[in-house]
Amino acid sequence: xKFPYGPAPLVILIIAMITGIGLAVWIPLSRPSGYRAPxxxxxxxxPEQADAYRAALPKFEKENHCKIQIELVDQQALQxxxxxxxxxxxxxxxxxxxxxxxxxVFTKGPIQDVGFIDLxxxxxxxxxxxxxxxxxxxxxxxxxxxxALPHDVHPVMLVYRSDLVKQFGIDxxxxxxxxxxxRVGREVVRRSRGPDGLPAHYMIDLPTDGNDALILLxxxxxxxxxxxxxxxxxxxxxxxxxxxxxxxxxEGKTRISFPCGEGQNFAKAMIDGLCLFYLCPDWRSNxxxxxxxxxxxxxxxxxLPAWKPGGLRTSTWGGCGLAFTKKCRNFDxxxxxxxxxxxxPAQLGPRFAATHILPPLKxxxxxxxxxxxxxxxxxxxxxxxxxALAPFVPEEHYTAxxxxxxxxxxxxxxxxxxxxxxxxxxxxxxxxxxxxxxxADRVRIVMHRNVFLYPPSAQVSEASGK
Amino acid sequence: xxxxxxxxxxPIPGLPSQNHPSRKRVGRKLRSRSTPYFFLLPFIVIxxxxxxxxxxxxxxxxxxxxxxxxxxxxxxWNNFAFVLHDPDFHKALWxxxxxxxxSIGLQLPLSLGLAMLLNSKNDRFKGFFRLAIFAPNLVxxxxxxxxxxxxxxxxxxxxxxxxxxxxxxxxxxxxxxxPRLVMPAIIIAAMWMYVGFNMIYFLAALQNVDQNLVEAAxxxxxxxxxxxxxxxxxxxxxxATFVVVTSTIGSYQLFELPYNLLQNNGAxxxxxxxxxxxxxxxxxxxxxxGDLGTGAAVGWILTFIILIISLVQIRLVxxxxxxx
Numbered sequence: 001x002k003f004p005y006g007p008a009p010l011v012i013l014i015i016a017m018i019t020g021i022g023l024a025v026w027i028p029l030s031r032p033s034g035y036r037a038p039x040x041x042x043x044x045x046x047p048e049q050a051d052a053y054r055a056a057l058p059k060f061e062k063e064n065h066c067k068i069q070i071e072l073v074d075q076q077a078l079q080x081x082x083x084x085x086x087x088x089x090x091x092x093x094x095x096x097x098x099x100x101x102x103x104x105v106f107t108k109g110p111i112q113d114v115g116f117i118d119l120x121x122x123x124x125x126x127x128x129x130x131x132x133x134x135x136x137x138x139x140x141x142x143x144x145x146x147x148a149l150p151h152d153v154h155p156v157m158l159v160y161r162s163d164l165v166k167q168f169g170i171d172x173x174x175x176x177x178x179x180x181x182x183r184v185g186r187e188v189v190r191r192s193r194g195p196d197g198l199p200a201h202y203m204i205d206l207p208t209d210g211n212d213a214l215i216l217l218x219x220x221x222x223x224x225x226x227x228x229x230x231x232x233x234x235x236x237x238x239x240x241x242x243x244x245x246x247x248x249x250x251e252g253k254t255r256i257s258f259p260c261g262e263g264q265n266f267a268k269a270m271i272d273g274l275c276l277f278y279l280c281p282d283w284r285s286n287x288x289x290x291x292x293x294x295x296x297x298x299x300x301x302x303x304l305p306a307w308k309p310g311g312l313r314t315s316t317w318g319g320c321g322l323a324f325t326k327k328c329r330n331f332d333x334x335x336x337x338x339x340x341x342x343x344x345p346a347q348l349g350p351r352f353a354a355t356h357i358l359p360p361l362k363x364x365x366x367x368x369x370x371x372x373x374x375x376x377x378x379x380x381x382x383x384x385x386x387x388a389l390a391p392f393v394p395e396e397h398y399t400a401x402x403x404x405x406x407x408x409x410x411x412x413x414x415x416x417x418x419x420x421x422x423x424x425x426x427x428x429x430x431x432x433x434x435x436x437x438x439x440a441d442r443v444r445i446v447m448h449r450n451v452f453l454y455p456p457s458a459q460v461s462e463a464s465g466k
Numbered sequence: 467x468x469x470x471x472x473x474x475x476x477p478i479p480g481l482p483s484q485n486h487p488s489r490k491r492v493g494r495k496l497r498s499r500s501t502p503y504f505f506l507l508p509f510i511v512i513x514x515x516x517x518x519x520x521x522x523x524x525x526x527x528x529x530x531x532x533x534x535x536x537x538x539x540x541x542x543w544n545n546f547a548f549v550l551h552d553p554d555f556h557k558a559l560w561x562x563x564x565x566x567x568x569s570i571g572l573q574l575p576l577s578l579g580l581a582m583l584l585n586s587k588n589d590r591f592k593g594f595f596r597l598a599i600f601a602p603n604l605v606x607x608x609x610x611x612x613x614x615x616x617x618x619x620x621x622x623x624x625x626x627x628x629x630x631x632x633x634x635x636x637x638x639x640x641x642x643x644x645p646r647l648v649m650p651a652i653i654i655a656a657m658w659m660y661v662g663f664n665m666i667y668f669l670a671a672l673q674n675v676d677q678n679l680v681e682a683a684x685x686x687x688x689x690x691x692x693x694x695x696x697x698x699x700x701x702x703x704x705x706a707t708f709v710v711v712t713s714t715i716g717s718y719q720l721f722e723l724p725y726n727l728l729q730n731n732g733a734x735x736x737x738x739x740x741x742x743x744x745x746x747x748x749x750x751x752x753x754x755x756g757d758l759g760t761g762a763a764v765g766w767i768l769t770f771i772i773l774i775i776s777l778v779q780i781r782l783v784x785x786x787x788x789x790x
Contacts, residue, residue, distance in 0.1 A: 005497075005501055083753070108533060108756050113537060198638065208640060208643040208644075209643055258638070259643055261619055265619045265621075265622045265623075268622050400755060400756055404750070411737075415738065442553070442554075449760075450757075452531070452533045452537060
C-alpha cells in the first residue's frame with residue numbers, strides 16, 4: 001500500500017510514532033523496580049536544606065509508611081511557577097519552601113483566595129505558638145493569618161577582622177551606638193588614607209543602593225516598610241533619621257563605608273581587610289567560614305551598635321518558611337513531616353552545626369551543638385551569641401507590593417544621597433522627609449488600584465496620595 | 467471531458483458501482499489539494515495555541531484585574547490610563563529610549579567601521595577577527611550581565627583597575643551603584659555584545675557593493691570619502707535600514723541584560739530605577755506585583771510604540787536611501 005502523501009511525510013510520521021511510543025514506554029521503565037508514587041511532594045530552593053531533608057527522610061518514611069519526594073528548584077523559578085500555577089489553578093506541590101519577602105505575592109487578594117492553608121489555628125492549638133520565636137510568624141502572615149512555618153530566626157551581628165581592629169586600638173565593647181561607631185570609623189578612614197587619597201581601610205561594608213542593609217537598619221530602629229495591617233509605613237521620622245545617618249556614612253567627607261558587594265568581591269575585601277566590620281546574620285557566618293578559610297582565627301563577632309543607648313542590638317536579614325498548598329493531599333502527614341524536618345531537636349542540633357542557621361524553636365538552643373566553640377571565630381560559641389539575640393529580632397511584615405516599596409524606598413534613599421553629595425547636611429532632613437513621603441504615596445497609589453483589596457469607593461485619589 | 471457526466475450520474479441500486487475510478491480520482495484530487503494544509507497544520511496549531519490565543523487573551527486581560535483563577539474584575543481603560551500616568555513608566559520609557567538612541571548612534575557606526583576594516587583587501591586575519599568580534603553575541607544577555615557585573619565592581623572590577631592604572635582615577639567608581647552611571651554601563655555591555663552581530667550584516671552588504679562602480683568612481687577621480695557616500699552608502703542602504711529597524715526593536719525589548727547586570731541591587735533595576743526598561747516595567751507589574759492586566763496593557767503600549775518608531779524609521783531611512 002502506498003502512503004498517499006509520499007515517502008518524506010511517511011518517514012516523519014514513523015519517527016514521530018517511534019519517539020512517542022518510546023517516550024511512553026521509557027518513562028515507566030526508567031523508574032526503579034518497586035516504584036511508588038510519592039504521598040507528598042515538598043519543593044525547596046535551598047540546596048543545603050534539600051540535602052539535609054533527603055538525609056533525614058528515610059527514618060520518617062519508615063515510621064510513617066509513606067513516601068516523600070523532595071524537589072529542588074531555583075528560587076525564582078519556584079516562585080514564578082508556583083505563582084503561575086496558583087493563578088490558573090494548575091497542579092502544585094503539597095508543601096513549598098518560600099523565600100522571605102515573597103509571601104505577599106501569594107496573599108495579594110482576599111484571604112479566602114490565598115492558595116496556602118491558613119495555619120493560624122493549627123499553630124495555636126498544637127502549642128507551637130509558645131515554643132517559637134513569635135516575631136518570626138509575622139514574616140509569614142497576612143492580615144493576622146499565618147500561611148507558613150518559619151524555618152529560622154537570622155539574628156544579625158557584626159563580624160569584624162579582630163586582628164585589624166586590634167591594630168587600630170578599637171575597643172569593640174565601647175561601640176554601643178551607631179553614632180559612636182561612625183565616630184571611630186571616621187578616625188579609621190582618616191588614619192588609613194594613602195598618598196593617593198584613597199583609604200586602605202574602611203570601617204564597615206555598606207551598600208549604596210539603600211536596600212537590604214538599609215531595611216535591616218530600619219528594622220533595628222522599629223521601622224517596617226509595611227505595618228501589620230499591610231499599610232505603607234516607611235515615611236516617618238525614624239526612617240528620616242536612619243536615611244540621613246546612612247547617607248553620611250557612604251558619601252562625602254564623613255564617609256566610613258565601602259560597598260564590598262557579594263561573592264568573590266566580598267571575599268577579597270574581607271581577605272584584604274578593606275572593611276573592618278561586616279553585617280553578619282547567622283547564615284553568613286557559615287558562608288564566610290566555608291568560603292574564606294584563610295581568615296580562620298582572624299574574625300570575631302559583636303552585636304550591632306544600637307540606635308540609642310540601651311537600644312536593640314540586633315536586627316534580621318533573610319529567611320525561609322514552609323507553606324502547605326490547598327491542594328495538599330494529606331495535611332496531617334504534611335504537618336507531621338514539617339514538625340519532623342523543622343522542629344525535631346534530633347534534626348536541629350546537627351543542622352545548626354552544619355549551617356549555623358538558628359531555628360526558631362527556643363528549646364533547641366539548649367542542644368550541645370549550640371554550645372560548641374568555633375575556632376574559626378576565635379573560639380566564640382556562635383550558637384550561644386546568636387541565641388542570646390534571637391528573642392529580640394524585630395517583626396517584619398510583607399505584602400504583594402514589597403518589591404515596588406523597596407524600589408521606592410531605595411529611590412528616596414538615592415535622592416537623599418545625591419542631595420547630600422551636592423548640598424551637604426544643610427536641608428538634608430527636609431529633603432529626605434519629602435522624598436520618603438513622595439515615594440510612599442506612590443506605593444499607596446499602586447496598592448489602592450487593587451480592586452480586590454480596596455473596593456473602588458475606597459480608592460485613593462492620585463492627587464492626595466491618601 | 468467525459469468524466470464529469472459519469473461522476474455526476476446517480477448510482478443504480480443493486481448494481482455494482484460503475485464510478486469507482488472517478489471516485490478515486492476525486493479522492494486523489496481532494497488529497498492533493500489538502501496535502502499542503504496537512505503540512506501547514508502543525509504550524510497553524512502551534513500558532514493558534516501559542517501566539518493567536520495568547521494575543522487575544524492578552525487583549526482581553528488588558529481590561530481586567532485578576533487574582534487567581536476565581537476572580538477577575540473589569541476595569542475598562544484603567545490599566546492603560548495608570549501606565550500612561552505612572553512616573554515609573556515614563557522613566558522606563560526614557561531609559562529605553564536613551565539606550566536605543568545610543569545603540570543606534572554608537573553601535574551601528576562602530577559595526578560599520580569594523581565591517582569596512584574587515585572588508586579590506588588584506589585578508590590574512592580576517593576570519594579570526596570576524597569570529598573574535600562576533601563571538602560575544604554567542605553567549606547571551608544573561609551571561610554578559612553576570613560577567614559585566616563583575617567587571618564593573620568597584621575596587622576589584624577589571625574596568626576600574628584598568629582606569630586606575632591608566633589615568634589614576636576610577637578605582638572606587640560605582641558603575642552599578644551610581645544612578646548616573648548605570649545607563650552608560652548597560653550601553654557599554656550591550657555594545658560589546660552587539661557590535662559584532664551588526665558588523666556581520668554590514669560585512670555581507672559591503673561584499674555585495676558593485677566593484678565596477680567603485681572602480682569607475684576611482685577613475686573619475688573620486689576620493690575614498692566621496693566613494694563611501696556616493697557608492698557604498700546607497701548600496702548598503704537596504705541592509706542599513708534593516709539593521710536600524712531591528713536594533714531599535716531589540717533596544718525597546720531590552721530586559722535580560724539590565725536585569726542580570728543589576729540583580730544584586732535589591733530593587734532589581736539599579737538605584738532610583740536607573741536601569742528600568744519598558745519590558746522590565748512590564749515584568750515588574752505582571753510577575754513581581756502579580757498584576758497581569760497592567761502587564762498586558764504595558765505590552766500593548768510597547769507594541770504600539772515600536773510600531774510607530776519602526777514605521778517612521780522605515781520611511782525616513784527608505785527616503786534617504788532612495789534619494790541617494
